[in-house]
Amino acid sequence: xxxxLLKRLIQMILVLWVVSVIVFLMMSFTGDPxxxxxxxxxxxxxIAQARRLLGLDQSLPxxxxxxLSSIVQGDFGRSYVFRQPAMTLILERLPATVxxxxxxxxxxxxxxxxxxxxxxANPNGRxxxxxxxxxxxxxxxxxxWVGMVLIYLFAVHxxxxxSSGRGDTGEIFGLRISLLTLDGWHxxxxxxxxxxxxxxxxxxxxxxxxxxxxxxxxxxxFARAKGVPRKDVLYGHGLKxxxxxxxxxxxxxxxxxxxxxxxxxxIFSWPGMGKLLIDSIYRADRPVIVVYLMLVALIFVVINxxxxxxxxxxxxxxxxx
Amino acid sequence: xxxxxxxxxxxxxxxLAVLAATGAVAQEKSVTIGITADPSHLYPLAGEELSxxxxxxxxxxxxxxxTAELEFVPGLAESWENVDDxxxxxxxxxxxxxxxxxxxxxxxVVFTVNKAKESIRPDLVANIAEIRKIDDLTVEITTPAPxxxxxxxxxxxxxxxxxYTTETGDEQMDLKPMGTGPYKLDEWIKEEKLVLSAxxxxxxxxxxxxxxxxxxxxxPATRTAALLTGEVDxxxxxxxxxxxxxxxxxxxxxxxxxxLLNVVLAMDTRAKSPTIEGDNPMTDQRVREAxxxxxxxxxxxxxxxNGLATPSEQFVPASHTGYVEGMNFREMYPxxxxxxxxxxxxxxxxxxFTMTLDATNNRYVNDAQIAQALASMLAKIGVTLNLNIMPKxxxxxxxxxxxxxxxxxxxGWDVPAGDAGSMxxxxxxxxDKREGYGQVNRGSYSxxxxxxxxxxxDSTPSLEKRDAILQDATKLLMADIPMIPxxxxxxxxxxxxxxxLVPRTDKFIWAYDMDVE
Numbered sequence: 022x023x024x025x026l027l028k029r030l031i032q033m034i035l036v037l038w039v040v041s042v043i044v045f046l047m048m049s050f051t052g053d054p055x056x057x058x059x060x061x062x063x064x065x066x067x068i069a070q071a072r073r074l075l076g077l078d079q080s081l082p083x084x085x086x087x088x089l090s091s092i093v094q095g096d097f098g099r100s101y102v103f104r105q106p107a108m109t110l111i112l113e114r115l116p117a118t119v120x121x122x123x124x125x126x127x128x129x130x131x132x133x134x135x136x137x138x139x140x141x142a143n144p145n146g147r148x149x150x151x152x153x154x155x156x157x158x159x160x161x162x163x164x165x166w167v168g169m170v171l172i173y174l175f176a177v178h179x180x181x182x183x184s185s186g187r188g189d190t191g192e193i194f195g196l197r198i199s200l201l202t203l204d205g206w207h208x209x210x211x212x213x214x215x216x217x218x219x220x221x222x223x224x225x226x227x228x229x230x231x232x233x234x235x236x237x238x239x240x241x242x243f244a245r246a247k248g249v250p251r252k253d254v255l256y257g258h259g260l261k262x263x264x265x266x267x268x269x270x271x272x273x274x275x276x277x278x279x280x281x282x283x284x285x286x287x288i289f290s291w292p293g294m295g296k297l298l299i300d301s302i303y304r305a306d307r308p309v310i311v312v313y314l315m316l317v318a319l320i321f322v323v324i325n326x327x328x329x330x331x332x333x334x335x336x337x338x339x340x341x342x
Numbered sequence: 343x344x345x346x347x348x349x350x351x352x353x354x355x356x357x358l359a360v361l362a363a364t365g366a367v368a369q370e371k372s373v374t375i376g377i378t379a380d381p382s383h384l385y386p387l388a389g390e391e392l393s394x395x396x397x398x399x400x401x402x403x404x405x406x407x408x409t410a411e412l413e414f415v416p417g418l419a420e421s422w423e424n425v426d427d428x429x430x431x432x433x434x435x436x437x438x439x440x441x442x443x444x445x446x447x448x449x450x451v452v453f454t455v456n457k458a459k460e461s462i463r464p465d466l467v468a469n470i471a472e473i474r475k476i477d478d479l480t481v482e483i484t485t486p487a488p489x490x491x492x493x494x495x496x497x498x499x500x501x502x503x504x505x506y507t508t509e510t511g512d513e514q515m516d517l518k519p520m521g522t523g524p525y526k527l528d529e530w531i532k533e534e535k536l537v538l539s540a541x542x543x544x545x546x547x548x549x550x551x552x553x554x555x556x557x558x559x560x561x562p563a564t565r566t567a568a569l570l571t572g573e574v575d576x577x578x579x580x581x582x583x584x585x586x587x588x589x590x591x592x593x594x595x596x597x598x599x600x601x602l603l604n605v606v607l608a609m610d611t612r613a614k615s616p617t618i619e620g621d622n623p624m625t626d627q628r629v630r631e632a633x634x635x636x637x638x639x640x641x642x643x644x645x646x647x648n649g650l651a652t653p654s655e656q657f658v659p660a661s662h663t664g665y666v667e668g669m670n671f672r673e674m675y676p677x678x679x680x681x682x683x684x685x686x687x688x689x690x691x692x693x694x695f696t697m698t699l700d701a702t703n704n705r706y707v708n709d710a711q712i713a714q715a716l717a718s719m720l721a722k723i724g725v726t727l728n729l730n731i732m733p734k735x736x737x738x739x740x741x742x743x744x745x746x747x748x749x750x751x752x753x754g755w756d757v758p759a760g761d762a763g764s765m766x767x768x769x770x771x772x773x774d775k776r777e778g779y780g781q782v783n784r785g786s787y788s789x790x791x792x793x794x795x796x797x798x799x800d801s802t803p804s805l806e807k808r809d810a811i812l813q814d815a816t817k818l819l820m821a822d823i824p825m826i827p828x829x830x831x832x833x834x835x836x837x838x839x840x841x842x843l844v845p846r847t848d849k850f851i852w853a854y855d856m857d858v859e
Contacts, residue, residue, distance in 0.1 A: 056738035057738070059465075060390060066464075070462070074461075102389065172564065177571055184571050186534065186535070187534050288563075290561065292531065296533060
């Protein structure tokens with residue numbers, strides 16, 4: 022187990038380093054950040070002054086070296102645009118994104134697993150077919166469209182939910198959390214539903230496929246023959262064995278949504294960090310992009326590690342080496 | 343009895359007063375404004391973009407105030423006068439305080455100007471050679487050369503509190519601003535909301551609206567939805583496609599006004615141009631005129647801009663110094679394909695030529711579509727345009743002087759300082775001849791006549807003379823056509839009934855001038 026952890030840690034550092042190199046190289050193609058900061062009619066000396074103040078007057082390798090050496094000291098660099106530490110900019114937006122994603126993922130699991138089990142156990146039922154058709158819709162409909170339709174119907178037309186923003190928040194450990202207030206739940210509902218639909222559909226289909234596969238296995242029939250009630254067979258024996266691929270996908274989706282919930286955030290003007298990434302790309306704000314993508318890589322590595330741990334819980338035959 | 347009734351009366355009066363007071367509290371005016379983006383800064387020397395500018399003018403004041411209609415009136419300076427051609431004396435307003443109670447004095451002005459020089463925005467004070475404190479409420483500014491529009495420039499220099507700014511430091515100033523402006527910062531939750539509350543000791547009188555909330559809503563359709571659901575009272579940049587919808591809705595109003603942003607086409611005038619094979623035809627004024635005549639600005643307005651653009655008459659709008667009354671580019675060079683072809687033939691290019699148009703796809707309203715429309719219009723006179731369209735983060739570096747990649751560039755230009763001089767100096771003055779001139783001359787235009795006029799304009803202390811000289815420059819440029827002005831974009835706001843909003847020419851929403859019912 023310790024060896025496994027160590028191996029993972031080394032892998033992670035390698036991944037983070039590769040990400041930083043790639044971003045640094047790519048950013049040399051996305052335009053000169055200085056021109057995003059100075060006025061359009063700036064003179065050469067004004068531009069030179071801005072370049073010096075932003076630390077852009079050095080060559081790329083030197084800039085990269087400085088970046089690496091300050092990371093070791095815990096300094097992740099400063100945004101060219103905001104002139105604030107890049108890490109602070111990201112972290113102050115992180116809670117909003119994470120809570121929206123968690124609600125969305127919770128919603129997706131709550132709906133997808135029971136429906137998937139049902140559809141897998143009764144593949145030919147009419148209700149199963151309706152569920153499957155619905156899931157196809159969930160996969161195919163683009164999020165921005167769903168978001169706009171939800172806003173139009175629930176906010177503009179019926180006035181049940183607010184169209185955008187985060188609403189009141191409560192505070193624990195200095196973090197601002199919407200889920201502590203009723204108004205917060207009121208605001209998070211539409212974006213979370215929008216975000217959950219795609220994942221919900223994928224999880225549902227994975228669960229169904231797994232269940233259909235497992236249902237054909239002998240141990241299922243034995244269990245039934247032994248007299249275990251159908252419900253217990255499905256959820257106890259069946260689901261547990263069908264769950265491995267579902268958990269894998271769940272982990273990947275979770276990382277994906279945290280990193281790239283941008284579209285939903287933009288549509289509902291949810292103050293999360295996805296919008297920061299897009300804005301930073303437009304403004305060629307390299308420090309923010311680098312730190313953001315490194316953080317995302319870290320999140321993926323951690324989630325995958327947790328997924329691996331969950332495997333061993335679901336299926337004791339799997340062990341971490 | 344008499345006594346009793348009097349007490350009763352008095353009690354009643356007190357009761358009424360209490361009632362009135364609580365009523366007043368309940369009715370305290372507030373407004374919520376949906377803007378297109380969260381501000382990047384609250385510290386004026388940290389950078390410049392629209393959302394930040396809007397916040398700056400709520401929190402801080404300049405010496406000279408720019409009104410909604412681009413007039414320049416006393417702000418923190420009560421009055422000013424020319425001591426000699428290059429020296430200005432500003433008398434400062436007495437009794438002004440910053441939000442923290444510190445008194446505003448000449449030291450703060452001197453500090454701000456010197457601080458700006460070292461900052462990322464030295465351009466703000468480029469025309470100030472030296473600033474001196476005469477006494478607590480007087481400063482003297484020297485310009486490097488006679489410069490008639492110094493007060494206009496000062497409208498963008500927002501005065502900082504020396505003591506507070508030094509203590510707080512540049513980085514924290516962005517989060518904890520401190521100025522003399524009509525509003526102070528209550529709360530700023532990034533990307534969510536920025537709340538300002540009235541500064542009741544404001545020198546020009548306490549603001550009518552006591553609380554202003556700005557909500558950044560990037561997606562245009564969501565902005566419209568937030569207006570229609572009553573979550574916000576005003577939205578900036580109502581999407582063109584939502585204009586009809588909001589107009590037809592009860593209880594809402596659409597307000598439009600032409601912006602200052604002139605979309606222009608710069609033509610290369612070097613003998614050899616990067617994207618043209620052989621000699622550059624555009625060195626010939628007739629070819630430039632032919633291109634101007636091939637462009638149907640009304641069609642672009644109608645088809646690409648949904649009627650929400652204003653065709654440009656000149657390089658600067660009518661409110662600016664240097665604008666020539668009654669002169670109109672569209673009347674001088676109306677669309678005329680036959681005439682354009684004839685001009686091309688006369689210049690020796692009967693079959694036209696091929697070049698590349700560089701344009702953005704995320705900077706101006708429908709910019710990529712305008713570029714496509716231009717390509718089909720110029721095709722009619724045999725000029726083939728290859729389109730090279732890119733996002734703005736690449737664009738500014740790509741087209742930058744010395745413009746080694748471009749022959750034909752579409753970009754925009756606005757001069758909120760209300761004066762054509764800075765634009766002409768930057769865009770049309772011969773390159774590399776004088777520091778601070780011609781730095782954006784992307785077409786490498788060079789005309790000694792024009793240089794002479796700009797030099798003359800920038801060395802007279804008289805505003806009337808400057809206006810007359812710049813008008814001559816306008817006439818010269820309109821005849822020589824180094825650049826084709828297309829149209830001004832329109833600023834579009836959606837407001838709910840009961841909100842009074844007079845849109846400013848410079849687009850800086852200012853709650854101090856607004857009112858709500």
